[in-house]
Amino acid sequence: MRVLGGEPVDIRVEDGLIAEIGPGLTGGAGAEVVDGGGAIALPGLVDLHTHLREPGREDAETVLTGTQAAARGGYTAVHAMANTSPVADTAGVVEQVWRLGREHGHCDVQPVGAVTVGLEGRQLAELGAMADSAAQVRVFSDDGKCVSDAVLMRRALEYVKAFDGVVAQHAQEPRLTEGAQMNEGVVSGRLGLTGWPAVAEEAVIARDCLLAAHVGSRLHVCHVSTAGSVEIIRWAKSKGWNVTAEVTPHHLLLTDDLVEDSPVGAYNPIYKVNPPLRTRADVEALRAALADGTIDVVATDHAPHPVEDKETEWSAAAMGMIGLETALSVVQEAMVDTGLLDWAGVADRMSAAPARIGRLPGHGRPLAAGAPANITLYDPSARTPVDPAAYASKSRNTPYEGMTLPGRVVATFLRGTPTVLEGKLT
Numbered sequence: 001m002r003v004l005g006g007e008p009v010d011i012r013v014e015d016g017l018i019a020e021i022g023p024g025l026t027g028g029a030g031a032e033v034v035d036g037g038g039a040i041a042l043p044g045l046v047d048l049h050t051h052l053r054e055p056g057r058e059d060a061e062t063v064l065t066g067t068q069a070a071a072r073g074g075y076t077a078v079h080a081m082a083n084t085s086p087v088a089d090t091a092g093v094v095e096q097v098w099r100l101g102r103e104h105g106h107c108d109v110q111p112v113g114a115v116t117v118g119l120e121g122r123q124l125a126e127l128g129a130m131a132d133s134a135a136q137v138r139v140f141s142d143d144g145k146c147v148s149d150a151v152l153m154r155r156a157l158e159y160v161k162a163f164d165g166v167v168a169q170h171a172q173e174p175r176l177t178e179g180a181q182m183n184e185g186v187v188s189g190r191l192g193l194t195g196w197p198a199v200a201e202e203a204v205i206a207r208d209c210l211l212a213a214h215v216g217s218r219l220h221v222c223h224v225s226t227a228g229s230v231e232i233i234r235w236a237k238s239k240g241w242n243v244t245a246e247v248t249p250h251h252l253l254l255t256d257d258l259v260e261d262s263p264v265g266a267y268n269p270i271y272k273v274n275p276p277l278r279t280r281a282d283v284e285a286l287r288a289a290l291a292d293g294t295i296d297v298v299a300t301d302h303a304p305h306p307v308e309d310k311e312t313e314w315s316a317a318a319m320g321m322i323g324l325e326t327a328l329s330v331v332q333e334a335m336v337d338t339g340l341l342d343w344a345g346v347a348d349r350m351s352a353a354p355a356r357i358g359r360l361p362g363h364g365r366p367l368a369a370g371a372p373a374n375i376t377l378y379d380p381s382a383r384t385p386v387d388p389a390a391y392a393s394k395s396r397n398t399p400y401e402g403m404t405l406p407g408r409v410v411a412t413f414l415r416g417t418p419t420v421l422e423g424k425l426t
């Protein structure tokens, strides 16, 4: 295997740690040998933004199936979003999710705590109790909804400072997006669908960057989707403010004209997602921002929905796409094969940076002796037709069906134990 695409080496793993990396290593008596061939070795991927749906929507996904999907995608840790039922807004619920992860997880599961009670945007949730719980929550988000009240957002930012937490904002001005169905632009005008304007995202990001600077706290911006948002985040970073941001794989590849014309027809709700798919110019700006570090992280926003919620008319369909099992391939297509990012860059944006932002010290470390053996082996030369029937996820709402994506996760190791071998769950 080749660490970050470099020279061929062997990796010797002992007691869950990387013991040695170098050419021509032998395992010694009783050693298990996994032949990585020419695969690229990356530090195990970390997702800052996964919807596991348990508790409450086990028909869409469970901790078991969601972490199986994660392992197949090369992930060794995922952050589970708080918009479950009940909402993860107390120490009890985040501990329940954390425990489910320990019992059933094919990767580590780090719960995200809600910012407000019931995601209702009226009253701060028990942030301190969730931070002090067994789950040790550090990321707080009302994702799915925006913390639109500026006073509540300010208080949340102030509160999380005490335990080095971060508020991850789903930036969507609610009044500007009432009834919104897709990106507001030429295509929405032609189709007569209510638009979700870029300014509804950008206005909240600008406000929150200013608030984070004002109180001296950490802000993370979820799923950045517009060129204007990139400009604002670049400006906030240039000021030295503690702002980080993520982009999803689908916003790096797909555009809003798919709603009008696609291989799976017009008005196919498979392309309905929040924030919506934007324009080619937005995609180009997001790719450039991920390449230059303005956007720190690729996060999947893996959002499983059962068939009956997705295969319905556009206006009634649920928003969201699954993404764990295709993320690395989409990033290869959008960023690596285009020459924008090398494998060291991929390791940073999909492992080191999300682990750092989420404060997961056991993940995202460079592959070196002494580090936990969280390792993803990836063959970039494979060409894999997307087949949702083969996915571990309980849901099938992938926008890539019918496409052939580059690359394949060959194996995933969680603290030295394989969770995936030869592309299959162990």
Ligand SMILES: [Zn+2]
Binding pocket: 143, 144, 145, 170, 222, 223, 274, 275
């Ligand atoms: Zn969101």
